[in-house]
Amino acid sequence: MTTLAARILRRDAAGLAADFPPLLAAAERLAQTVLPGIHGRRRAGLGDEFWQYRPAIDSDEPRYIDWRRSAKSDGNFIRQKEWQLAQTVMFMVDPAASMQYSSDKKIPEKSTYSAILALACAMLLQRGGERFGLLGTSVADFISAGRGDTQILRLAQGIEAMFRRDEPDFTTPDLSLLRADTQLVLISDFLGDPTALRDVISQASAQGVTGAIVQVLDPAEEAFPWQGRTVFESKTGALRHETLRAGDLRARYQDRLMERKAAIQDIARQAGWHYKCHHSDQPAASALLWMYQALERRHA
Structure with a gap:
């Protein structure tokens, strides 16, 4: 990743994060109990x-x-x-080929939307003195937790490096270096096998890890606007389906998608995680606020 590209990605994330003053990004109840940049946990312990x-x-x-x-x-x-021990948040921005999709040139690819969302959340965490890092699909992608502008740049570079690779249509994160008592944010379209996600959450939870599942979908993946003869093909070409009457598939597709989202939500609920679906054509501010509040709710 070039330095210029890294700066552009970080600038976009900074612009999103700038919409939230340090306390406005947190839940209102937290804003009333903590100083700017400090996440109070309302229990006795080491602190100032x-x-x-x-x-x-x-x-x-x-x-x-x-x-x-x-x-x-x-x-x-x-x-x-008040106890004020900094928490550690690890991000996984899915580099799968399926994330490189946009139904319209005016809509960012799911991968770009997700990257900016993760970086903006990291910036908000930095304002609170938290530590953050990055997971990928292999040990080589791992960026240990840290803080500061340099750390945000490292995350941007790490995400971009993963995006440059030829990945399969669907991937899973490597959790081998994930430490206990960490929060994990998984950002993906989660269009692969739900069993793989269940295994990941089960493994993470067994290590004492909690977190948030952020599903990012293109609006066309929700609306299924296609009609007539249509060829559906995955980004790698590994999956392909041709139909003469695409419109006839809409109801069944949307039912299957609803079942998929319900299954993901159930996986999150059983593990005590948070789940939310966001769309890449919508302002990312609401997704960012939800993510930040989801991380705060760990200490509710």
């Missing part, structure tokens, strides 16, 4: 932000007693701080 006072008990060390507050009452009080 005051949470509450509690009465001291015999096992408390004297150095933790707030003597100024204690002088105003008959007992001693401990000044508790």
